[in-house]
Amino acid sequence: MTELVEHGHLFIGGEWTEPLGTDTIRVVSPHTEQVIGSVPHASRADVDRAVAVARKAFDEGPWPRLSLDERIAVVTRIKDAIAVRHEELARSISSQNGSPYSWSVLAQALGAMMVYDSAIKVAAAYPYEERRQGALGPILVRREPVGVVAAVIPWNVPQFVAAAKLAPALLAGCAVILKPSPEAPLDSYILADIAREAGLPQGVLSVLPADREVSEYLVGHPGVDKVSFTGSVAAGRRVMEVASRNLTRVTLELGGKSAAVILPDADPAATVAGIVPAAWMNNGQACVAQTRILAPRSRYEEYADAFAAAAGALVVGDPLDPATQLGPLVAQRQQQRSLDYIRIGQEEGAKVLTGGGRPAGLERGWYVEPTLFGDVDNSMRIAREEIFGPVVCLIPYGDEEEAVRVANDSEFGLSGSVWTADVEHGVDFARRVRTGTFNVNTFSLDMLGPFGGYKNSGLGREFGPEGLSEYLEHKMIHLPAGA
DSSP: OOOOEEOOOEEETTEEEOOSSOOEEEEEOTTTOSEEEEEEOOOHHHHHHHHHHHHHHHHTSSGGGSOHHHHHHHHHHHHHHHHHTHHHHHHHHHHHHOOOHHHIIIIIIHHHHHHHHHHHHHHHHOOSEEEEEOSSSEEEEEEEEOOEEEEEOOSSSHHHHHHHHHHHHHHHTOEEEEEOOTTSOHHHHHHHHHHHHHTOOTTSEEEOOOOHHHHHHHHTOTTOOEEEEESOHHHHHHHHHHHHTTTOEEEEEOOOOOEEEEOTTSOHHHHHHHHHHHHSGGGGOOTTOOOEEEEEGGGHHHHHHHHHHHHHTSOBSOTTSTTOSBOOOSSHHHHHHHHHHHHHHHHTTOEEEEOOSOOTTOOSSSOOOOEEEESOOTTSHHHHSOOOSSEEEEEEESSHHHHHHHHHOSSEESOEEEEOSOHHHHHHHHHTSOOSOOEESSOOOOTTSOBOOEETTEESOBSHHHHHHTTEEEEEEEOOTTO
16 A cells, blocks of 8 residues: 655745745546645745746856866756655656556666766866967857756656756756646655755755646746746747747657668667567657657568567556556546557557557556557558557558668657668668667667657657756857967
């Protein structure tokens, strides 16, 4: 039985503060469908208060004026505390969004720690100031913190995405207002506690759980200098629209419909073993999931059988059970969305190779079987629209030109992979696919390199020096000749 977690305060500027509103957010377990926690729902007045203290912290406070080494010391303490409390964070996340606990330990909690660690390495080596010989004389180019950041994070990987925004923003010297999703706000209270103990100065960090209306108010607030958002394409468009009223800088990490392309010379066993966890990762609730598997027609039946068997063997159940490989979806609406797409796929003429409904014996909880569609044409809705559930398409192709064409025939461009016996040929293939991240014979996300999307998958980059640059302004100072 999951212990009821109730919080009565908001974390504003580093202090636990009475909310100015009276609304609350009830957190519901996707496994039991029972309430497992509650937090205050931040109001517009709470946003005003958080922005005011963030503005003061940035405009007048010590944080952006500390040395880089001093900021690194604080962020290092945050990273180290996450490592110590990673099991607590993982349990909190799995309880809220249904992520399998084993996956939450690695990707949600320890993954967040790795994000902080990588950001620290990047920040330590970053050129914040450099001299150049300009066309008219010497110049000094500076990179300075952008200001107050609104970081809006989703429910599927809350700590990982929070780290992707907080780590570079804090290291750059920004003040941050973190806006967790109403489906998964509980772990953000653990993070707030960690940040407070790490010694962040007053005003530098606030945590405001809220719904879309209050989120829009935050995004459109004239006191915010930058918005960093992760979520759906539709929500990203709205964020950009609202932020544009103040010409607020925006970074968007949005959806995906990534293709895993199997070339004819690939090793079947290694390929299936590599793609399955990447296709059904986090219950299919991952923007980078490899949800379109492209198999050569010459070996299509072989791969159809192998993927159906592997997906059908995934252990579905209680997300807090360490043996579980696929848990429930975060909410009933997400369960229904997946079931609707399964119906749509069948109506379009695709064939269910495995799954296709609710798992037997799990009448309670928002579960959907790991589902694989075969005989999928890339024009079908199930191949074009992001389902965000455990529903994957197997698409046959003829020659390699067709494989490239199908991989690129998408409004998204976030991730992808190619599987082949010839790594160099795989790299050549990767160069032809218009997507922000690509893998050859593997699936990973390296936090020392840039991550982000082409096309409707987003704007800007996270991780690496490119990600840190998103939280910096560039200034040119002209110097006199001979300086």
